[in-house]
Amino acid sequence: EIEQAGFEVIVLGYKRQMWKSVSALSHIMRERQIDIVHASSYHPSLYARLAAIIARVPVILGYEHVIYNNKRMPRVIFNRLLAPFTDGFTAVGEQVANQVLEWNQYPREKMHVVHNGVDISRYQPAKLRIDAKEKLGFDPQKIIVGVVSRLDPEKGHRFLFDAIVKLSPKYDVQWIVVGTGRGADKVYQEARDRGIEKKVEFLGLRRDVPELLAAFDIYVFPTLQEGFPNSLLEAMASGCAVVASDFPGNLEVAIDQRNALIVPMRDSKRLTQCIEQLLQQPELAKHLGEQARHDIVENFSLQAYAGKMSGLYEQLCEKKGVVRE
The missing domain is CATH 3.40.50.2000 (Glycogen Phosphorylase B;)
Structure with missing residues (x-):
């Protein structure tokens, strides 16, 4: 490449x-x-x-x-x-x-x-998110909640899985995890331990991340370890409504209630509440996504x-x- x-x-x-x-x-x-x-x-x-x-x-x-x-x-x-x-x-x-x-x-x-x-011409919101979903074979009527990151316990997937346990019986959502890594087996096991492995679509390594993010409605980033988060920049540039952990690197780009919802690290309960808030309040999700895109274009372009x-x-x-x- x-x-x-x-x-x-x-x-x-x-x-x-x-x-x-x-x-x-x-x-x-x-x-x-x-x-x-x-x-x-x-x-x-x-x-x-x-x-x-x-x-x-x-x-x-x-x-x-x-x-x-x-x-x-x-x-x-x-x-x-x-x-x-x-x-x-x-x-x-x-x-x-x-x-x-x-x-x-x-x-x-x-x-x-x-x-x-981030390349703001490559990562940008879809004109119609419903079309972006259809092109990738997703159900266009379902909300997509997902994450793109290396599969490793330090990325905090298990806290998203905790949220899926609570929310999947209540909401008809497509839960998507994109990525691979040396910790993949541990992450898969964390899903199995919670009994939600069949509720999550693990897409593995993908080369069409811009297209995937354009189809995401909500991006969840519960990381425990980060320098400065490229994947968060890409999701925000794509106009996703973001729920992210308060790991210090995240806070240099994600601002609570302005362009994202911020939750304490390792706090599954609060993460679940914020995802549910966005599921229940689509106008809030739309506002956060638009503001996120604006902030990335202004401050974090290539x-x-x-x-x-x-x-x-x-x-x-x-x-x-x-x-x-």
Whole structure:
């Protein structure tokens, strides 16, 4: 998919072979006269920043996108050692940035928060949601309540399942879960434990997520672990009425009673109440969805993201005296 989008992909083939990877990367950087290295995640960032130092790349950046539950001291030590040679760090959200600054003790002036963006031309409300449902083979007369996320217990599917136990006898709703992941078996078991596995449509990995979200009426996002939630951005851009947990990353985009309904994490009862409120009050659901779309277009578009990131690159290149004709 990356290649199809027009980008070159180079496969080194050295899985967790640190110095071979660093050597190969530094060779590529020197050969191609790379000006900026922006490296994500721990191992890729470690290897890439070491290679960039060896290759004398002018601008070196780290990219932070996850809030961790446990501090791993070897990683913290390596990050602190590389910090003086790193020109800056980007974080996808304020909460991610705060954790990184606290754990790794980076200088605050090196940290830049650049929220993720969403393609608002690809993710947008359907002109008629009923048509979007029909095109995908769903019953156009039923309300669709669903979630799109990695199948993992930390995403909180079990709290949605608790709500389904309470609401499915009362409302004729299509309950849909989209996604796959290493925790899929556990999530499936959570559904079986509640006896609702036949009430939920597990659609697995899908490439038509924009079309699916355009058919959703209500999007439920009870996550317990998130950096900054791309799937939430996509649902809001699609005009879904959102019920989301109060995990800090969610609160940087979802505002209770403005563009979403926010519930405490792990609170199945409150989650159930908010879903039922939207089922009973379609005008409220419509308002929240429209406001969500408006807020994403104004603040979290890909254009906004690209503008902020390119501005940072230009600022750092100017600071380091990088000039390319």
